[in-house]
Amino acid sequence: MNTSDAAQPLAINTRELNLWYGTFQALFDINLKIKQGIITSLIGPSGCGKSTFLRSVDRINERLGYVRIKGAIEVLDQNIYEPHVELAQLRKQVGMVFQRPNPLPISIRDNILFGHRIHNDKTSSKSEEDAIVEDALRQVLLWDQVKDRLNQKASVGLSLEEMQKLCIARLLPVKPSILLMDEPCSALDPKGTAAVEELIWELRGRYSILIVTHNMAQARRASEECIFMLMGKVVEHSRTEELFVTPTHKETADYIEGRYG
Amino acid sequence: MFEATSINHRNDQVQLRYKIVFGTMLVILIIPVVIIMFTLISKGSHAMSWSFLFEDPKNGMTAGGIFPAIFGTIWLVVVSLLASVPLGVAAAIYLSEYAPDNLLTRLINLATINLAGVPSIVHALFGVGAFVVFFKFGTSILAASLTLAIMTLPVVIVSSWESLQSVPRAFREACWNMGATRWQTIWHVVLPNAFTGILTGVILQVSRAAGETAPIMFTGAAMFLPFLPNSVFDQTMALALHLFVVATQVPDVPESLPFGVALVLVGIVLIMNTVAIWIRMHLRGKKKW
Numbered sequence: 001m002n003t004s005d006a007a008q009p010l011a012i013n014t015r016e017l018n019l020w021y022g023t024f025q026a027l028f029d030i031n032l033k034i035k036q037g038i039i040t041s042l043i044g045p046s047g048c049g050k051s052t053f054l055r056s057v058d059r060i061n062e063r064l065g066y067v068r069i070k071g072a073i074e075v076l077d078q079n080i081y082e083p084h085v086e087l088a089q090l091r092k093q094v095g096m097v098f099q100r101p102n103p104l105p106i107s108i109r110d111n112i113l114f115g116h117r118i119h120n121d122k123t124s125s126k127s128e129e130d131a132i133v134e135d136a137l138r139q140v141l142l143w144d145q146v147k148d149r150l151n152q153k154a155s156v157g158l159s160l161e162e163m164q165k166l167c168i169a170r171l172l173p174v175k176p177s178i179l180l181m182d183e184p185c186s187a188l189d190p191k192g193t194a195a196v197e198e199l200i201w202e203l204r205g206r207y208s209i210l211i212v213t214h215n216m217a218q219a220r221r222a223s224e225e226c227i228f229m230l231m232g233k234v235v236e237h238s239r240t241e242e243l244f245v246t247p248t249h250k251e252t253a254d255y256i257e258g259r260y261g
Numbered sequence: 262m263f264e265a266t267s268i269n270h271r272n273d274q275v276q277l278r279y280k281i282v283f284g285t286m287l288v289i290l291i292i293p294v295v296i297i298m299f300t301l302i303s304k305g306s307h308a309m310s311w312s313f314l315f316e317d318p319k320n321g322m323t324a325g326g327i328f329p330a331i332f333g334t335i336w337l338v339v340v341s342l343l344a345s346v347p348l349g350v351a352a353a354i355y356l357s358e359y360a361p362d363n364l365l366t367r368l369i370n371l372a373t374i375n376l377a378g379v380p381s382i383v384h385a386l387f388g389v390g391a392f393v394v395f396f397k398f399g400t401s402i403l404a405a406s407l408t409l410a411i412m413t414l415p416v417v418i419v420s421s422w423e424s425l426q427s428v429p430r431a432f433r434e435a436c437w438n439m440g441a442t443r444w445q446t447i448w449h450v451v452l453p454n455a456f457t458g459i460l461t462g463v464i465l466q467v468s469r470a471a472g473e474t475a476p477i478m479f480t481g482a483a484m485f486l487p488f489l490p491n492s493v494f495d496q497t498m499a500l501a502l503h504l505f506v507v508a509t510q511v512p513d514v515p516e517s518l519p520f521g522v523a524l525v526l527v528g529i530v531l532i533m534n535t536v537a538i539w540i541r542m543h544l545r546g547k548k549k550w
Contacts, residue, residue, distance in 0.1 A: 065361055114449070
């Protein structure tokens with residue numbers, strides 16, 4: 001399959017993206033067309049720039065202050081580095097899931113409603129809020145486990161797997177179109193990993209998902225397209241199967257066979 | 262098998278030696294506190310009575326009560342808190358949450374920490390120049406309280422800053438990534454979790470403000486006043502200064518009187534600190550993440 005297939009709408013489209021941390025260049029001429037509604041995984045050895053790329057899609061990198069960016073990232077056909085782009089609106093569209101689950105130290109219910117509340121001026125009625133909470137928790141397959149303890153603190157009494165699902169669920173009430181996941185399973189045990197992977201697979205279609213992973217088996221199992229990065233450059237971007245079975249570049253083949261990384 | 266060797270014996274001896282050294286240090290530290298408390302209680306307790314706590318001084322401060330001083334100390338502490346807490350916490354929030362990590366911020370941090378080490382008599386002179394003379398507050402509760410506020414401000418800032426910094430960064434990132442502004446993040450997540458620490462820092466400063474003599478001596482505290490203050494523009498008596506006065510300036514004071522004053526002062530400070538510790542334990546018990 002041709003990766004520049006024009007028929008399919010794009011979630012993320014980058015043009016000549018270069019990024020520097022101070023004087024260190026972390027990304028070189030990234031041109032990626034990431035399709036809507038599918039799971040794309042991003043693999044590569046440590047320090048290859050995959051997390052950096054992920055973090056520039058919701059512009060959270062800028063917090064560091066010494067980050068410089070050239071080129072463009074179009075999210076849903078809109079260059080997010082244009083001056084008129086409001087970060088709060090961008091981050092509503094683009095949600096981020098972290099390596100370590102980081103539920104806020106408030107109740108499960110308030111965690112889910114946090115995003116909804118900060119993005120809505122008028123307060124919703126209790127029944128509207130209940131519906132939002134239930135919908136989000138059902139989407140992440142967590143409703144049955146936590147429905148009786150919604151007012152319990154989210155940071156106690158939940159397993160890491162449940163916390164991570166909660167962190168995904170709290171992004172959903174503001175109706176994002178893209179979910180960025182930075183090694184979402186690396187803090188979880190194999191069972192938790194399987195459960196979260198299953199969930200991510202479940203969310204496919206409704207959201208465009210870009211997932212950074214160190215775990216090649218995971219990339220192979222749980223993504224439809226795969227991007228291999230090395231030293232801040234994109235080496236290969238193709239359907240996951242193709243990338244793992246018939247890689248076109250020697251570096252890709254070496255990496256997936258575990259010769260470095 | 263499993264028998265101790267000479268190496269084990271030697272390690273045990275070294276272990277014992279350090280245990281004794283550290284234990285001795287602890288005892289040496291505790292002894293003065295015990296002696297002070299014991300002396301205060303044994304010599305000051307017979308001065309204690311309702312009339313001592315709630316009546317005016319009599320006979321040139323050689324008899325009677327110390328109510329105006331207790332009342333004045335409370336005034337001074339409350340007014341100084343009203344000034345230092347909002348200012349200090351706001352400054353800490355700025356430094357912790359907004360300020361970029363650059364040379365200027367680091368200079369401000371350094372200045373704040375150094376300011377905490379300035380002797381209180383220097384603050385007193387600053388207070389005279391700034392509040393009594395320049396702002397024309399005269400020697401008054403307001404001038405004295407503001408001087409105390411300036412003195413406690415650096416520590417309020419530093420302790421609040423530390424409490425804010427102790428809130429895990431992951432919470433802030435979670436909020437920012439959902440599109441929350443800095444202020445929403447601070448208000449909904451950072452402040453509620455830093456509250457205990459800030460409160461503890463503030464209460465510890467209460468006891469410091471209550472105990473200081475130099476900053477209030479030139480700015481608003483009087484040796485003796487025949488009336489209670491009515492507004493922040495009046496002068497007032499204060500426990501710390503009263504203790505200094507009855508201990509050194511007034512002839513023929515019965516021995517128990519200064520000890521009684523000291524006991525009341527230490528009692529107020531201890532109560533404040535106990536409250537601080539209690540609040541901290543109580544709230545920390547609930548804080549789990």
